[in-house]
Amino acid sequence: MDLTHLHPMIVHFPIALLIVGFLSDIIGLLTKRDFFTQAGFYLFTLGALGVIAAFITGGQAGDGIVEEGALKQALETHEEAATLAIWVTSIAAIFRIALFLLKKYSGVLKMVSLALGLLAVMTIARTGYYGGELVYKHAAGVQLDLGFGTSSIEKDND
Numbered sequence: 001m002d003l004t005h006l007h008p009m010i011v012h013f014p015i016a017l018l019i020v021g022f023l024s025d026i027i028g029l030l031t032k033r034d035f036f037t038q039a040g041f042y043l044f045t046l047g048a049l050g051v052i053a054a055f056i057t058g059g060q061a062g063d064g065i066v067e068e069g070a071l072k073q074a075l076e077t078h079e080e081a082a083t084l085a086i087w088v089t090s091i092a093a094i095f096r097i098a099l100f101l102l103k104k105y106s107g108v109l110k111m112v113s114l115a116l117g118l119l120a121v122m123t124i125a126r127t128g129y130y131g132g133e134l135v136y137k138h139a140a141g142v143q144l145d146l147g148f149g150t151s152s153i154e155k156d157n158d
Helices: 003-010 012-031 034-062 069-102 107-136
Strands: 143-145 150-152
Touching: 003 012, 003 034, 012 034, 012 107, 034 069, 034 107, 069 107
Parallel strands: none
Antiparallel strands: 143 150
């Protein structure tokens, strides 16, 4: 298996884990049930670890793409979004873990943590949107088999 295939296999996990973790935190806030708050903590933490894995595998996947024209700009936009997402998500997760370990997840600190979580979800959604554009609009990494063998879809400059 080619290592460039790992990125599309991994990216959906951090997206789902962060969103569901954040929603679980909101449910915990509204219902005051510890189960949802604890689930949110673990889901968000796993999602943050997944963001790191997606970032690393994304670098490997990008190495296999010829960067020219509109594809180059789209890839750079996705990479910039991913860099922002990994920073914001890491800060949000580290803050949340610190609050968990110090048993200070309440009041204003809880609201700051939730705001950082929302920001992380938004940056991940933005990164996913640009990643989707790479595949569906620019066909990055897409291969087409018409029965004559496999060839990469490339823009013909003729």
